[in-house]
Each structure stands twice: as structure tokens, then as C-alpha cells.
Amino acid sequence: MTKKDVLLNIRGLKIEGKSGDDWLAIVNGVNLTLHRGEVLGLIGESGAGKSTIGLAAMGFARDGCRISDGVIEFDGTDLREASQDQLRRLRGKRIAYVAQSAAASFNPAHKLMDQYCEAPVRHGVMSRSQAEKDAVELYRKMQLPDPEGIGFRFPHQVSGGQLQRAMTAMAMSCRPDLIIFDEPTTALDVTTQIEVLAAIRDIVEQFGTAAIYITHDLAVVAQMADRIKILLKGDEVEEADTETMLSAPKDDYTKSLWAVRSFQRAEQAAPRDKPVVSLRNISAAYGPVKVLDDISFDIHPRRTVAVVGESGSGKSTAARVITGLLPPTRGEVLFDGEALPPDYRKRTRDQLRHAQMIYQMADTALNPKLTLRRLIGRPAQMYLGLRGRALTERIRELLDLIELEPDQYIDRLPSELSGGQKQRIGIARALAAEPRFIICDEVTSALDQIVAEGILRLLDKLQSEFNLAYMFITHDLATVRAIADDVVVMQKGRVVEQGPKPEMFAPPHEPYTELLLSSVPEMDPDWLTKLLEQRSRKGLPQSADQ
């Protein structure tokens, strides 16, 4: 490549964030070169500074952050030296940005088309009518249903995956030289993710746009990027071509990232005991809307049942029925062969004790104003009647179990913990009740992969130690592969298929299971291409909502 091809050149970029009265380094001297038409993948855990770098590539720093040092050169212009006016002319026109949550980034009060046209018209690239025609064209390229009409809908009238594609189309409106994708598919289901990935890749190729693709999902970035750069706590770990990076990572940290998906729990013997929890022909509804339709499955002690499905498939509703938050319209939940009262308020303390729950978002599941002592201690105090020293002992024991140093942590507040530690506290709180059955609702989906793996290992260890039965709600099939004994696949409130894991992961599959399984991104950089070819040959639906 000649020097002329360099589109974005970042040298020694340092960014600091304000914490109290001090400035703390978020990014310490990262270099980055991007050529025209090239896609660079930025990978890192949360807090690695990848989004911050992405925004800095537009010459922008979030509130409370400042770019303290370095050069950001975009096509010969130093963005740090550029005036607000110059930056305004670049942004949207030559550099565009696609945010993680399209649902939160679109203005809910305006139609998609109005928002699409804003940038090209304001920048004087096209007239309003040209822009509208262009939008329809791009919507068609992005394979949005009804490209002529979709622009006249409001953001809430469009599904999440479609919205994310509409946003990519919008970023394309001025045919920018550079697009920054900040985790564009993280909030989407696997099956929806595929469409968005395919659409993004096509359009970036067609227009020869350069892109920075920020994500924490390695398999995704393997499909998208020409080169990959790995970040850790604001420092660059290594950078290489995608192929090289996947086949021969050099750094230990990179290797640990690659190894994450290798956790596989030991094969369990077939269930001998009676099931702890059984769902018998459960139907449930929110008002007139039916969400569960004749669901039945069993959960045995020492076994993990993974309930898999897209959002809206009713998997979390099943958990609400078991816990008694949503009494079913038909059917019953058996615990040890005895029917549980449908409403949690009617259940005895012991019935409540034996079915515990771990939530997806530890942030909202732990009361921010209570110390860990109170958070973990309360169930032990309530159910087991522990007081004073015995209670403190038990809390320390639980903290030990979840691998947190008791002396250091016992009087902390949740806000003083990291995401993974918070989730561990959620686990400890469930354990404190000494239950026989725990519902894990997407417990790892808000966590980084390395942290998530630690949580899975911990759950596995606790299961064999305390004979626990788990119901594991997830949309991530990698997690299922790691931890499940039995799998229940749900779609639109029905059980599509269920059985032991080895059978479920071996063909033949139900079409929906097949779609789910094949949608899980693999590390192979050609996976997406192959998959799309295969699907078009078979005439399989591209996704569930089309």
C-alpha cells in the first residue's frame, strides 16, 4: 500500500477520563492506521477503551473525557486541530457512526426517512427527493422488507434487527469514507445478527468504505474484518491480519481470548432421581396475549436444562411461571412431585427457599444501597434463622465459595464491584438460601467472555458440590454447549424440540433448531460466506421474522 491510501492515521493517542478531581488514563498511546476500503476489527473486554477510540476517530471525546495527546489524522486533516465547524462538515458526510443500540439512537419522534435525509440534505450532498430515492435504494440493498414503505415508519414500528440495518443505511447516506460500527449486533439475537452482519458486509464491500468494527465477539469480527487489533485496558496487545490472528496469536492474552469457548462441562450420567421441578402443560398469557402454549419439561437434580430461544420466545416467561410471578392460565408446576401454588404469595417459605433465581443484570438485581453482608446475609437469616456470629460465619463461607476474599469484600457496596463480581454476589445470594433448584436467567450475557467463562465454571463447581438443579435461560448456544445436559428449544411460546444435549447437537434437527444452530458465528473467517451460500441453495429462511 502506498502512503496515499492511508485514510485514518492515529499516532500515540492518549485519552483521559475524569474521576473525582483526577484525570485517569483510559487509552495510553494507541497507534492505528486504516487504509481506504479496509475493515479493522477492534476487540477488547469492556473498559478496554475500544468505544472511546472509535469516537476519537471522529475527533470526538465523550463528556468527562478528553483527548490529551496524540495525532488523529483523517485524510490529511488533523482532527485535534480542526475547528468545530470543520468537524461538523466531516461528521455524517465523510465519517459516519453506527451505535450499539439502534433503538436508543434513533429519535423516536421522527420517521426513519426524515432521519435518513437529514445528513445528506444538511451537507448539501443531495436534495430531499434525491435522498428519498437513494434511501429506498439502500434499504433494498440492506434487504429490508418493503423498502419503499419502511422509511415512513417510526422507529418503534420496526424490529430491532431491521432498525440496526436502517441505521447502517443511514450512515451510508452520504457515502462516507469511513464508518465506525460500535458493537452493532451485540443487542441482537443470533438469527437476526446474521442478517445484519451480511448486510453490513455487503454494503461496505460494494461502496469500498473503510470501517472500524468494534466488538467483543471474536467470531463476529472474524467474519467482518481484514485486520484485527486487540486492546486491553487502553493498551494495544497485538495487531495482525485476521487469518494470522486466528491461526497464530502471539500474545498470551489473545490466546486466552481464543480459548474462552473451550470450556466444556463433564458429561453427566443419565438422570436416575426423580425430577425436582416439572412443568406440566403450562400455558400462560399477559392479558389477552398468549405467551406460553402447552409447555412441559423436567429438571433433574445435578443436571442443567438449557432453555434456548430468541427474544420473545417465552423462555423468561417460563421462569416467571415457575417462580410464581405469573400464574399460568393452564397446567401446573410440580416440585418434588407436588403441585406448587401458582401465585408466589401463596407459597410456603420452604417452597420459596428451594427455588432461587439469578438475574441477567446484576446491576438491577442487587440493591445498590445494601452492603454485601446484608445482601447475602438476608436469605440465610430469613430462611435458616442464622444470627450474629453464625450469620457472619456463613456470609464469609459464601464469599469464599464465590472466590471473593471475605475480609476485603464483606462490607462493600455493589457499586464497588466489577460486573463479574456483582454476578458472583447474585450467585451467593441464591446459594445462601440453600436451595435445590436455581434459575439462571441469561446470567452471562451481560459479561465479557473471559468473565462469563469464570461464572460458568463457578456454577458448574457449585452444582456438583450442592447437588443443584439448574434451569439455564440463554440465547447463546456457545453457553449451552458449555454447560447444558438437556436442551429445550423454544419458539413463539412453544417447545420446538427437547432432549439430552448430545442428541440435540447432532442432526437431524427441526428446521428452527437448525436455523439457531447454524446462526452461531464460528471463528472461521469464511463461515458467513459459506453459510449464506448454503442457505440460499437450500432456500432456508434467512431469519425467523421474515
Next chain:
Amino acid sequence: MGFLIFLFWAAITLGVAIAAAWGFRAVAAAVTRGEMRRALRNAPLTASFGMLVIFIYLVVAILAPLIAPFPERTVVGSQFIPWSAEHWLGTDALGRDMFSRMIYGTRNTVGIAFATTALAFLIGSVFGLLAATVGGWLDQGLSRLVDVMMAIPSLIFALLLLTIFGTSILTLILVIAVIDSTRVFRLARAVTEGVVVMDYIEAARLRGEGLGYLITREILPNVTAPLVAEFGLRFCFVFLSISALSFLGLGIQPPTADWGSMVRENATLITFGDITPLLPAGAIALLTVAVNFVVDWQLYRASGLKE
């Protein structure tokens, strides 16, 4: 020229205030220890100024009989005596010493306003928390009742109730507290609604916790910050409504010294260029500002905005 003199005095006042606040902070930090000491040392100057003012008001209120040179209700001279060495702020329409009445007024006005606000908060937040946590019919019933009460302009409502029940200090406190509690109810309910949908409340419910534990241990710590902020604001409003009612003759009854009625009784003096009637109003304004300075600081500390 007049403007320059004004600027000069304003600068001096500001300087004195800053110096006083700084001195108060130093003294307060010196006499306390531990957590409190650290908090005080890091308090902004506005907050320490606020604390100083509140402290002074408290001392004045408690020691009123010792500080005041003349009794509260006795006529000690002729009417409307101008400021003099004997009567620092002159005398009022009946010949009572203004300075002494200002000091007794601290006790009456501030004491009543504080009692009223506290009561309004007790009523409003208890019902607000209950309505949002229990929901259903209780919520509907209480909320609609509050809507009805809020539909009537509060001053007119207060006048009406005071005319019906008579104008003793106890009824005054009760009436204003009940009327003001509707605003507190609204806020408490709204804030609680935001908390009860959190997963940790669901977890507590599923654990089988009773209503009392749920409200006091799980919800209350999460709603105190906005309630404290509202307390500061509400305190000032209560102050104003009591003064307004006193001004209209239905609040604190003569001969009890009260800042609101003192303004009314001596209002005529303003026409002669005498600022004495404005002093009680100024005392109210100063306390209002001071309370809000302190509340702002507490809020900043409680909400973790510092991060």
C-alpha cells in the same frame, strides 16, 4: 455613584459571608471527629455558609429569652420609634420592640415551619411508598384522593380549612401539613414506582419478605435522596405559606411574634422609606437559601454525583 456604593457593600457582604463560612467550616471540622469530620472538611463553602446560618438561627431560637432585650408581647415605647441605641430596630405599630420580636419570631416561625414540613413528609412519604409498593386499589384510591385535593388551589384550600377549624397553631400545622403532603405523596410515589420495578425488589418479594421490610429496607434507602432534596424546597414553601396566611390574618395569631405578620403589621413604614418591615422577610429569605445550600450538598454526597 449610588450603584458603586451598592457594589461596594455587596462585595463586603459577600466577603464577610465567605470568611464566616470558611471560619465555621474550620471550627466545625476541629470539634468533630471521624467520618463527620472528613465530610465537613470537604464541604463546599456554600454548604458551610448554610450550616452556619442554620446554626445561628437555632441558637437564636433556643436562647431567645436570653438574647432579646425586651419581652415579646409588651408595649415598651411609643409607636414606630426609629432605630436607636435603645431600640435597635425601632418599635412596631403598637410600640413593641422590633428586634426582640424578630428574635422570638425565629422560634415561632421556624419551629412551626419545621414541624409542619416534617409532618407533611411523614404523611406524604408513608402513603406514597405504600401506594407504589402495594399498587392496585390502594394506589388508585390514594392517588385520586390526592388529585382531588391538588385540584383546589392550596392557599384557598388552607384558608377554607382554617376558617372551618379555627386558627390555633395546632390546626395551622395540621392543615398545611396535610395540604403539602399531597405534593410529597406525588413525588414519593413516582420515585418509588421507579424502584419497585427493579429486579432486586422482585427478588425480595420472591424471598417472601413482608411489606414492612420491603419498604423500609429495600425501597427507602433508594428514594431518600430525592425526598431530602424535596424537603429543602418544601420547607421554604411551607415557610412562605405560613407567612402568607399570617399576612392574611389566618396564620399565627397576634400577639405571637411571627415574621409573616410582622411584615404585614408594619408594611406602611415602607412608604416612608424605612426598610424595617423588610427585615423579617429577609430573615426568611436567608434561611431559605441556607437550607437549600445544605440540602444540595447532602444530595451531592448521597447520590454519588462526585464520581
